[in-house]
Amino acid sequence: MTAPDVPLLTEIAKRIRVHVIRTVLRLGSGHLGGSLSAAEILSVLYFHTLRIRPEEPDWPGRDRFILSKGHAALAYYAALAERGYFPPDELAGFGALGSRLQGHPDMRRTPGVDMSTGSLGQGLSAGVGMALAARIRGEGWRTYVLLGDGEIQEGQVWEAAMLAGELRLTGLTAILDFNRLSQTRSTTGAHPPDLLPGRWRGFGWEVREVDGHDVSALAAALDRPADGRPLLVVAHTVKGRGVSFMEGRPEWHSHPLTREQAEQALAELGVRP
Amino acid sequence: MTVAMRDAYGEALAQLGGLRPDVVVLDADLGNSVRCDGFGRLYSDRYIQVGIAEQNMVGVAAGLAACGLVPVVNSFAAFAVCRALDQIRVSVCQTGLPVKVVGSYSGLAVSKGGSTHASVEDIAVMRALPGMTVIVPGDAEEAAQVTRMLPDIPGPVYLRLYRNAVPPVVPAGYRFRPGKAVLLRPGTDVAIVSTGTMTARALEAAGRLAGRGVGAAVLHVPTVKPLDEEAVVDVAARCRAVVTAEEHSVIGGLGAAVAECLGERHPMPVHRVGVPDRFGESGPDDELLAHLGVDEAAIERRVLAALGEGGG
Numbered sequence: 415m416t417a418p419d420v421p422l423l424t425e426i427a428k429r430i431r432v433h434v435i436r437t438v439l440r441l442g443s444g445h446l447g448g449s450l451s452a453a454e455i456l457s458v459l460y461f462h463t464l465r466i467r468p469e470e471p472d473w474p475g476r477d478r479f480i481l482s483k484g485h486a487a488l489a490y491y492a493a494l495a496e497r498g499y500f501p502p503d504e505l506a507g508f509g510a511l512g513s514r515l516q517g518h519p520d521m522r523r524t525p526g527v528d529m530s531t532g533s534l535g536q537g538l539s540a541g542v543g544m545a546l547a548a549r550i551r552g553e554g555w556r557t558y559v560l561l562g563d564g565e566i567q568e569g570q571v572w573e574a575a576m577l578a579g580e581l582r583l584t585g586l587t588a589i590l591d592f593n594r595l596s597q598t599r600s601t602t603g604a605h606p607p608d609l610l611p612g613r614w615r616g617f618g619w620e621v622r623e624v625d626g627h628d629v630s631a632l633a634a635a636l637d638r639p640a641d642g643r644p645l646l647v648v649a650h651t652v653k654g655r656g657v658s659f660m661e662g663r664p665e666w667h668s669h670p671l672t673r674e675q676a677e678q679a680l681a682e683l684g685v686r687p
Numbered sequence: 688m689t690v691a692m693r694d695a696y697g698e699a700l701a702q703l704g705g706l707r708p709d710v711v712v713l714d715a716d717l718g719n720s721v722r723c724d725g726f727g728r729l730y731s732d733r734y735i736q737v738g739i740a741e742q743n744m745v746g747v748a749a750g751l752a753a754c755g756l757v758p759v760v761n762s763f764a765a766f767a768v769c770r771a772l773d774q775i776r777v778s779v780c781q782t783g784l785p786v787k788v789v790g791s792y793s794g795l796a797v798s799k800g801g802s803t804h805a806s807v808e809d810i811a812v813m814r815a816l817p818g819m820t821v822i823v824p825g826d827a828e829e830a831a832q833v834t835r836m837l838p839d840i841p842g843p844v845y846l847r848l849y850r851n852a853v854p855p856v857v858p859a860g861y862r863f864r865p866g867k868a869v870l871l872r873p874g875t876d877v878a879i880v881s882t883g884t885m886t887a888r889a890l891e892a893a894g895r896l897a898g899r900g901v902g903a904a905v906l907h908v909p910t911v912k913p914l915d916e917e918a919v920v921d922v923a924a925r926c927r928a929v930v931t932a933e934e935h936s937v938i939g940g941l942g943a944a945v946a947e948c949l950g951e952r953h954p955m956p957v958h959r960v961g962v963p964d965r966f967g968e969s970g971p972d973d974e975l976l977a978h979l980g981v982d983e984a985a986i987e988r989r990v991l992a993a994l995g996e997g998g999g
Binding site for chain 1: 711732733735737738740742743745746747748749750751752753754755756758773774776777778781782783
């Protein structure tokens, strides 16, 4: 693995946030909190970790990525656009009738999207399937799945975690965007931070915990596969990260954004509106 | 000699494994019941025992399909469809991936399993999903043919199978074609349009009706969706009434599909034989089917009533 380009990864995370704010301002509303918390994770994946060819989105040997927390589509599309899958201008059409950029990721419409998601809890199962496909076909791609800490309350996630552990799927890496909030409540009651790693280890996974806004730490955690087991990287994040009045505030899960608020947010990110 | 449909399926699936190295079989711990386990004995590297977790099984299948493989997922119809419905809806139908969902032990005759194990709503549910092909074979030979053809039928497929033996219904030399119905018996008084296990019973009923001077056509519809509308309209237009027959709820299944088609294209009376709006229950298979009005006698009664020649 090459050393992470920290300034680049930091800059891309910032651009993802700027795209998210601008797109939500145009839309009037959108899933802000969980998009902003995932900015560094997506930056590191798309500009450091994944072996992909944006000019050939369906390259059979590519690493696979699944955004299981599909409501962070805004940040996902921003990362794909920055990486060159489609022009960033297209982000303006998010959710418009006929747009390739649906409210939740749609693999039939958007270049670079490997699996459709949006109904929570389904992404890890598909990731297990993709990692198994690599094993069955003797291919070397790795499969990455970004999970939300709210969606891992879905039972299907634990069915998938159990099977991945049983099958010792070394080719599978999950990243948990542990931003501590779902739409209406704290997630730490369901999954206390001190208990959560043990729950995954109990299902046969290796678990690494990092600051999910530290691109170096994320890159290092993702660079090294686990030995004979699937890997979970618990990325401790802040919902709404990067915009002071959104950070840690559950109401910004999905919320209208005024022009004044957008201007303040962009100013905090260091760009002109 | 009649062969249990599940045995014919298992044998054909194992044959398919030898012909198609891209076929992967997933089993939710029912392989010895639904007979997909024979594939696993031959091709263990392509047989994935997912355990008792149908939702995950369907999601894993979607991931496999997204990487160029053809997954065949196996469970009882009740669990494959209803337990994993959102996974079939989102990960399979919304993606259009070629996941083949095989629901065995469909209908009422589920070895006294009762309401939880019977499946009387699966055709209705699967038929409502955009992009889903729904196939309900009428006998062991047809089930085997469909099984061997599964990878060649594009996109998501729901294959509805039966646990027990069913008398042969398709003629010698028959070749299943997706989307095509087959006229098994001509007639100009009444058209019996049937699918799955009810086709054998429809043929039996038609034979009895002939003895009473009633000419009953039997149109077997193995592909419930997309429906062979031309064949349905064609046989209906030559008869005075249509009676549909299926081992499934009268709501949303073949009878509904035929009524929808004829309502738009050739309005005429359509009478549905099937499970009334209720769940299954335990009982010896034949007694249960007769009790719920899903047998050849029920078809015969319904035909006579439709033609106004006696019966209820």
